[in-house]
Amino acid sequence: MAEPLRVALAGLGTVGAGVIRLVEANADLIARRAGRPIAVTVISARDRSKKRPVDLTPYTWEDDMVILGERADVDVVVELVGGADGPALSCARATMEAGKAFVTANKAMIAHHGLELAAKAEAAKVALKFEAAVAGGIPVIKGLREGAAANEIERVYGILNGTCNYILSTMEDTGRDFADVLAEAQAKGFAEADPAFDIEGTDAAHKLSILAAIAFGSKIDFLGVETSGITRLRAADIAQADALGYVIRLIGMAETQGDKLFQRVQPHLVPFDHPLAHVDGATNAVVAEGNFSGRLLFQGAGAGDGPTASAVVADLIDIARSTMGRGEIGVPFSVPVAELEAMAPADSGPRLGRAYIRFMVADRPGVLAEITAAMRDAGVSIESLIQKGRAGDAGAVMVAMVTHEGPESAVAEALRLLDGSASLTEPPLVMQLLGE
Incomplete structure (x- = not known):
């Protein structure tokens, strides 16, 4: 069988320990599916002395996770430390600049720096994988x-x-x-x-x-x-x-x-x-x-050591296959970074839908009329309205309503008309009704 894919693992928390357990427990199955063994060879974490639920003695320890990708005994780096910036980001940049593949479960880093990292991966022709960053073990x-x-x-x-x-x-x-x-x-x-x-x-x-x-x-x-x-x-x-x-x-x-x-x-x-x-x-x-x-x-x-580790190791299998000529490294997103479209944020005002609006109001006459008048003036049609009995919140009572379908801007205008009203004991809560 081919030489193992040598993995450096940064981060030995719940998920990191789960990756080690999974790679050890399913070693034969993973090797068959990947076309070569996948072996953790180097590990790194913030605290070397911390007791962990897996045996770490078979692995080489590296104190500086940022240089993992530069080691000659590493083919791919897995980052499970977290954080949008700091050592995780430095490790990602250094790994791909060294021409090594990179796998992460770090949704914050991808959300903030994903385009930069994808561009680095494409330029270096290496894999950037982040299946575990969204919805844990679900291959979404x-x-x-x-x-x-x-x-x-x-x-x-x-x-x-x-x-x-x-x-x-x-x-x-x-x-x-x-x-x-x-x-x-x-x-x-x-x-x-x-x-x-x-x-x-x-x-x-x-x-x-x-x-x-x-x-x-x-x-x-x-x-x-x-x-x-x-x-x-x-x-x-x-x-x-x-x-x-x-x-x-x-x-x-x-x-x-x-x-x-x-x-x-x-x-x-x-x-x-x-x-x-x-x-x-x-x-x-x-x-x-x-x-x-x-x-x-x-x-x-969506989380936990087993499901998230499963997504991480699935990414490693993809990388092992690509290096064996059984797959393609591909692009990190659906198209190359240069072809990703810059889309301005859409205004939610014109969106049509139904809304649930909850008010906490002073328990006194005229309050309901004030709320319904604001809805009328803003063009919001009320489908149903419920006024709860007297509550214990400093004399406040709950008024809840569901609107007929209409633009979100109309609800926003109604709340603007009520802004500052002495009748409201706290800001209203608005939730949309999910369409069929």
Whole structure:
């Protein structure tokens, strides 16, 4: 059999340890499928003395991860350290400048620097792979870039953050409020000690910007993603959505509007009969709509050592095949970097849809009339309206409504008319209803 593909592994956390376990456990199967063995030869991490759940004695230790690609005993570098900049980015640049392939699970780095790194990979004629950066073990990048390559993708959207989905589905099952479920998720290890990137939507926005670039052949535009998280959701919102026939999920959505690109991460009301309504726990799911393929659904574990390690090693197998003449290195995105289109962000105002709007208001006469007058003046047609009984929030009560289909700009104008009203005890919460 051919010589092994020699892998340097930077980062020995949960996923790094998972890669080592997978490569060791499935060594024979991987070698058959790759056409050659895949062997971890060099490792690197921030803390050499830290105890880890795998035996590291067979591997050479390198203190400086940035120079891994320069070593003569390394063919490809896998980066699992994380962070948009710092050592991870330096390692990526140095690896490809040294003419070596690079594999990463680092969605933040790809979202911020993916175009630069792809250009380096193309210039050096080496592979840049990042399947594990989006949706863990789900092969959605390969599915879009290869399986759906003949299609014009009209829209891509889905549940891209397992932490948020765990919190929302647990709120749904138990009737508990956000803060309580978040604390439980942190205690169980489903949420980080600092969960801001997850619950504020940033993690999902990183992934969405990568998916959009691949789906539409556009340049990555992370800063163009309209982003809002789940921190303002209440158990009452979950209950109200259920009564209306919906569940609430944090959805990342991207689609083209002419020569512009719409990208948004926001909680949505998802109808019970939509496939995404049944995605529970820390699961991810991505829907791609092709003009010939129709709706494609990719679903599975979005994080964890096993699923993410599986995506990393699948990238390594692709690289091993390409060096054996059994495949092509290809381009990191759907087309070469020079052909990726720069698309300006699309204005969400003209988008037609239905919205759920929740108000917390002072418990006094005339408030409901004030809200409905603002809706009338802005041209918003109300489909249903519910006023809850007196709550314990300093005398505030909840008023929720669902609008008929109309432009998002009309809802924005209604909220502008209500801005500063003494009747509102907090800013309104707006969520779109996901279309069929």
